[in-house]
Amino acid sequence: MVKIFEGKLTAQGLRFGIVVARFNEFITNKLLSGALDALQRHGASAEDIEVAWVPGAFEIPLVAQKMAASKKYDAVICLGTVIRGNTPHFDYVCAEVSKGVAHVALASGIPTVFGVLTTETIEQAIERAGTKAGNKGFDAAMTAIEMANLLKVM
Numbered sequence: 764m765v766k767i768f769e770g771k772l773t774a775q776g777l778r779f780g781i782v783v784a785r786f787n788e789f790i791t792n793k794l795l796s797g798a799l800d801a802l803q804r805h806g807a808s809a810e811d812i813e814v815a816w817v818p819g820a821f822e823i824p825l826v827a828q829k830m831a832a833s834k835k836y837d838a839v840i841c842l843g844t845v846i847r848g849n850t851p852h853f854d855y856v857c858a859e860v861s862k863g864v865a866h867v868a869l870a871s872g873i874p875t876v877f878g879v880l881t882t883e884t885i886e887q888a889i890e891r892a893g894t895k896a897g898n899k900g901f902d903a904a905m906t907a908i909e910m911a912n913l914l915k916v917m
């Protein structure tokens with residue numbers, strides 16, 4: 764018989780840390796709302812969710828690392844919005860944030876979810892923060908719920 768592992772989509776009893784960047788707050792606030800909506804509508808208690816604000820996406824990995832290392836959370840959700848400007852800065856920020864978040868997950872063994880928008884335009888970001896392309900904060904929270912449950916059954 765093939766043994767299948769998969770994570771349930773219930774957040775009841777799970778503890779979540781959320782790191783959110785203040786840069787492009789008009790968008791990141793919507794991502795945070797989407798994530799909190801997903802967690803609580805799937806059974807997470809407000810008392811089991813902690814949110815840390817950082818200045819920009821580049822600062823996300825450090826705080827995500829601190830959260831993951833604390834062992835206080837079953838998953839860490841990283842939220843931010845990086846929108847390309849007129850210099851190569853976008854590329855450096857995106858590279859370090861994605862690499863940093865992935866490193867935290869592997870180093871800590873705690874599901875650390877990359878919910879950072881990396882867009883060419885403000886319109887693309889708006890589309891992914893609760894309009895025509897959904898809410899990537901909600902999606903990131905659902906990934907966190909599933910991964911937290913998956914790691915508990917493996």
Ligand SMILES: Nc1c(NC[C@H](O)[C@H](O)[C@H](O)CO)[nH]c(=O)[nH]c1=O
Pocket residue numbers: 784786787818819820821822843844845846847856
């Ligand atoms: N341009 C964006 C930034 N830039 C700021 C960096 O994230 C960082 O805070 C700064 O380089 C100091 O270390 N951050 C975003 O989140 N989104 C952007 O579009």
Ligand SMILES: CC(=O)[C@@H](O)COP(=O)(O)O
Pocket residue numbers: 845846847848849850851852853854856
């Ligand atoms: C992603 C960024 O860092 C970007 O907003 C910075 O804009 P610019 O490249 O025009 O300085």
